[in-house]
Amino acid sequence: MSHGPVAVERWGVWEGRFAGPMPSAGHGGPGFSVDFDRDGERMSVPGFFDGDGHYLVRFSPPDTGDWTYRTRSSSEVLDGQRGWFTVTAPGPGNHGPVGVAGTFHFAHADGTPYRPVGATVYNWVHQATDLYESTLDAIAEAGFTKLRFLVFPQGGGHVEYVPPTFPFARTADGGWDVDRPDLEFFRAIDRAVADLLERGIQADVILFHPYDRGEYGLDGLSAEEDARYLDYVIARLSAYRNVWWSLANEYDQLERPDERWDDVFRQLVRIDPHERLRSIHNWIQLYDYNKPWVTHASIQNGWAVAEPGRAVLYRDAYRKPIVLDEIKYEGDTVERWGNLSAQELVHRFWLATVGGTYATHGESFLTAEGTLHIVVGGRFRGESPARLGFLRRILEEVDGTGLDPIDKWDDTTSTVGIPRRLYLQYLGRDAPASWAFSLPQGVLGERVELGDRYAVDVIDTWNMTVTRHPQVFTIDDVQRNSAHARGEVQLPEGQAIALRVSLVD
Amino acid sequence: MSHGPVAVERWGVWEGRFAGPMPSAGHGGPGFSVDFDRDGERMSVPGFFDGDGHYLVRFSPPDTGDWTYRTRSSSEVLDGQRGWFTVTAPGPGNHGPVGVAGTFHFAHADGTPYRPVGATVYNWVHQATDLYESTLDAIAEAGFTKLRFLVFPQGGGHVEYVPPTFPFARTADGGWDVDRPDLEFFRAIDRAVADLLERGIQADVILFHPYDRGEYGLDGLSAEEDARYLDYVIARLSAYRNVWWSLANEYDQLERPDERWDDVFRQLVRIDPHERLRSIHNWIQLYDYNKPWVTHASIQNGWAVAEPGRAVLYRDAYRKPIVLDEIKYEGDTVERWGNLSAQELVHRFWLATVGGTYATHGESFLTAEGTLHIVVGGRFRGESPARLGFLRRILEEVDGTGLDPIDKWDDTTSTVGIPRRLYLQYLGRDAPASWAFSLPQGVLGERVELGDRYAVDVIDTWNMTVTRHPQVFTIDDVQRNSAHARGEVQLPEGQAIALRVSLVD
Incomplete structure (x- = not known):
C-alpha cells in the first residue's frame, strides 16, 4: 500500500489504513506503529485497531515536504509496509497545534x-x-x-x-x-x-x-x-x-x-x-x-x-x-x-x-x-x-504573547499588559464616575517614559462596547512605581468597566 | 580520648574536641567525621577545624541512652579515636528540634x-x-x-x-x-x-x-x-x-x-x-x-x-x-x-x-x-x-497541631480552626457593632452538630484583650456550608477584632 501522491496539510491529519489480524480478547492486538521520515527527521506513531480487520495510524506532520513511512508490527502482514506522501503548507485558519508561549500563555x-x-x-x-x-x-x-x-x-x-x-x-x-x-x-x-x-x-x-x-x-x-x-x-x-x-x-x-x-x-x-x-x-x-x-x-x-x-x-x-x-x-x-x-x-x-x-x-x-x-x-x-x-x-486584539501583571507585588489597580506598550486595567463591577490617568510601573521590563503618549479605550465588559476617549494622554510625571498624565476619563459610573491604554507611536 | 561519663541532654549539643593537623591554604583540612552509635542506631556527623590545632564535632543525640563514638579521618592522629557518653532526658524547656507537623504546621x-x-x-x-x-x-x-x-x-x-x-x-x-x-x-x-x-x-x-x-x-x-x-x-x-x-x-x-x-x-x-x-x-x-x-x-x-x-x-x-x-x-x-x-x-x-x-x-x-x-x-x-x-x-493557646482553613473554597468569613472544636475568625480592622453566631462548615473533617455548645472570646488584636462573652451558644441550625446558633455578640465597633469560638464539652 502506498498513499503517495495524496497530499496533506502541515499540522493536518494523515491517516493510513492497513489490513491486519483481529485483536484477541484479553490479549489485545499485535503491536503496531509507523515510522514517519523526512530528511532525517523521524516520528514513530502508534497505530490502533479500527475494526473490520483494519488498523489505522494517524499522523500530524510537523513540517512540509515529502514524508515516507514504514509500518512496524509483530504481525507479519502489518509489518514493513512502506509508502510516502506530500505535506503542503497549512491552509487558511490552520495555525498548528497550541503550545506554551511566554511562560504563562499559549500560541x-x-x-x-x-x-x-x-x-x-x-x-x-x-x-x-x-x-x-x-x-x-x-x-x-x-x-x-x-x-x-x-x-x-x-x-x-x-x-x-x-x-x-x-x-x-x-x-x-x-x-x-x-x-x-x-x-x-x-x-x-x-x-x-x-x-x-x-x-x-x-x-x-x-x-x-x-x-x-x-x-x-x-x-x-x-x-x-x-x-x-x-x-x-x-x-x-x-x-x-x-x-x-x-x-x-x-x-x-x-x-x-x-x-x-x-x-x-x-x-x-x-x-x-x-x-x-x-x-x-x-x-x-x-x-x-x-x-x-x-x-x-x-x-x-x-x-x-x-x-x-x-x-x-x-x-x-x-x-x-x-x-x-x-x-x-x-x-x-x-x-x-x-x-x-x-x-x-x-x-x-x-x-x-x-x-x-x-x-x-x-x-x-x-x-x-x-x-x-x-x-x-x-x-x-x-x-x-x-x-x-x-x-x-x-x-x-492584544498584539503580543499575552497580558502579564505589571506590578504583581502591589497590584492595587488590577492591571496587566505589555510594559510601556499596552495596559488592560479592570475597575470591577462598580466603576467610579471618572478615572485619572495613571499607570503602574513594574520592577522588570520596559518602563513608561516622560513624553510617552497613550490612547484610552473604555471597555464596558457587560454592555460589550469599546469607546475610544478623545484625548491622547502625554506622560508628564514618572515615579518609581507609577506614571501619570494630566487628564481624566469620564466613565459610565456603576458599570463593569475595563480600560485599555495603548501607546501611540 | 574518652568523654564518658560526661552526660548530655537528648537534643542537646555534645561537643568533642580532638587534636589534628592544621588545614593547608587552598586544600582544606583532612576529612574528619565521627560515627555515633547507640543500639544499632548510627549517625555520622561531620567535624570541623576550630583553630589552635584542634577539631571539633558537634552532635545532637536524638535519643537517650549510652552512645559510643569513633572518629574517622585521613589524618592518622585524628582517626580511630573512641569514647562514649550518656544522653539523659531533656531538661525543662527542651522540646527538641522543630519539624513539619500536620502538613502545614510545625512541632x-x-x-x-x-x-x-x-x-x-x-x-x-x-x-x-x-x-x-x-x-x-x-x-x-x-x-x-x-x-x-x-x-x-x-x-x-x-x-x-x-x-x-x-x-x-x-x-x-x-x-x-x-x-x-x-x-x-x-x-x-x-x-x-x-x-x-x-x-x-x-x-x-x-x-x-x-x-x-x-x-x-x-x-x-x-x-x-x-x-x-x-x-x-x-x-x-x-x-x-x-x-x-x-x-x-x-x-x-x-x-x-x-x-x-x-x-x-x-x-x-x-x-x-x-x-x-x-x-x-x-x-x-x-x-x-x-x-x-x-x-x-x-x-x-x-x-x-x-x-x-x-x-x-x-x-x-x-x-x-x-x-x-x-x-x-x-x-x-x-x-x-x-x-x-x-x-x-x-x-x-x-x-x-x-x-x-x-x-x-x-x-x-x-x-x-x-x-x-x-x-x-x-x-x-x-x-x-x-x-x-x-x-x-x-x-x-491552640490545643492542636495548627489552625487550618475551614472552608477554603468559600472562606468569606476568614475562619481557621480545628473542625467542630475550635474556630478563629478574623473580622478585619473595622469590626461591626455585633456578630451573629455562625460557623462555616468544611467539606472535609468533622462537622458542627445540632446541640453543640460554644463559648465565644472577643479578641481585640490591637488593644490585646480577650473577653469571654457571657452566653454559651447552642447550635440549632445546621446547613451544608454553615452552622448557626441564636444570639449575638456585641463588639467594639471599628476595632481590629478576632473571635475565638470553642466547643464546650
Missing part, C-alpha cells in the same frame, strides 16, 4: 497567539445527535475557544440518559474488556474532536473522571487497564492538532495516590508522538503542576477569582500558564458551585484576565428534565456567553 | 506545637556587643519565636558599619580563602545560635544573600567555594536544635540558575546529619517549594496578606507549611517595602493566621544613623512587636 505552532476562553459540557459527546449538534453550534456561536468534555460517560448525577455505546465490550462476568474498544463509541469521540477542529476550538479531552456513582464501573479499572485504554485513545486522537489532554476532572475524588497519576502522565509523555498539552483538574487538592510533565495548570477554584489579587499567586507558584478550568457556573442550582449570576461569572473572567490567567465557563440552570448544560449541553440560557465572546475579541 | 520533636512568629535582623550578629545584646533582648521580650539573620555581612545599603571579622582569611590576591575560616567570625555565629536557643527562639540562618553591592565579594564565590563554606558552617551549627537553614534571602537577585540552588539543597540534605528545616526566600521569582528537599515555603510577598483570601492559595500549591518571611515592614522608609503602619503589619499577621499560614516581622524606621532595625537591630521603636507577642499567646 499556535506558527506563532499566532491562542487565548483560552473555555466552555464545559461534560457529556456532550454521549448525547443524541440533535443535542450534540446544538451544543456545538452554541459553543461556536458564543465564541468559546476551548471545550472540556469527558471521554467516559458520567453515571447518574443530573444524567438520566444512558448513552447508546460504551468504550469497551463487556467481559463474560460483566466487567469491561479494555482490549476490545467499541468502535462506534470511539468514532464519536473522533468526530467530536474533528468537529471542534473545524470550528477552531480546542478539545480539552478529559480522560478519566470520578462521576460514575457505581453505574458503569469505568472509574474502577485497574492501572493496567487504564494504561491500555490510554494507549488506544491517544493513538486515535493525538494527531488532531486541537487536542489537549486533561488527565481527569476532580482527580482527587478518585482517591488514588498521586503516584498513579504521575505514571499516567509519564505514559502520556511516552506514547503521544505529537506532544499535546497535558494537565489535570482538581477537586479539593491541587496536583503538583510543577512536575515536569505538566504543561499548564488546570485548576478548579472559584475563590481565586472571587476577588482581585488572588489568581496571580498561582503564576508565581507554577511558572506555567494558569487555566482556571472551573470557577463555579452561571446558573440556579442550590449548591454554591452552580448559582453564579452572569454578571459575577463575567466579572470572574475579567479578574482572571487581570491576574494574568485564563478561565473556563459552565452553565448550570436546572432544566425541566432535571439536568444542567454543563452535563448534557444544548443552547445556552445564560447571559454570560455573549460577554465572554466579547472578552475573547478583546484578548484577540 | 518540636516531643510533639509540642511550634508556631512561628518571626522577626528579622539581617546583620544582627555582625554588630558590636552592646547592640547585639539589646537586639537579642528586644526580640525575646517581644515574644518572637524565630529570628532571621545573615551569616555573611551585608555590604552597604543602610550599613555603614564594617564588621571586625569576616568569614574567611584573604588570599594573596585579595579574594577569600574559604578553606581558612575565621574562627572569631564563626564563633560569633555559634554564640548567636546558642543565645537564641537559650531564649527558646528558632535561628533562621540565612546562608547566602545578594546584598554585597561590590563591597566584600562574598556573593561572588564559585559554586565549589560555596560548597566548602557550606560544609563548614553546617558542621559548626547543625547540632543546635533551633537551627533552620534559609539558603538565601532574595535568592533570585543573585541571578544564578535554579539548578545551582537545587545543588545547594542536595548538599544540605547530604551533609546535615540532623536534618534541620530547609527553605529559601525570594525576591521576584518563587523557588519551586514542591521540590522534595524543601521542608516549608519561605516566601516574600506582602501582597499575599494585604487582603483576605490570598495566602491560603500557597497552601494548596505546596502542601507544606507556608511562612511568609517578608510581608513588608513597619516603618517610614520612602520605599513601599518599609512603610507599613503598625496596625497594618499586625493586620497582615492576622490575615496570615486566618489563611492557615505564618508571617515574619521586620522594622524599618530610618534611624539617626541612616540605618534600619531590620539591618542592624536594637530596641524596637514600633508598636507592632507587642501585638505580635499577643498573637503568639493566642496561637500557643
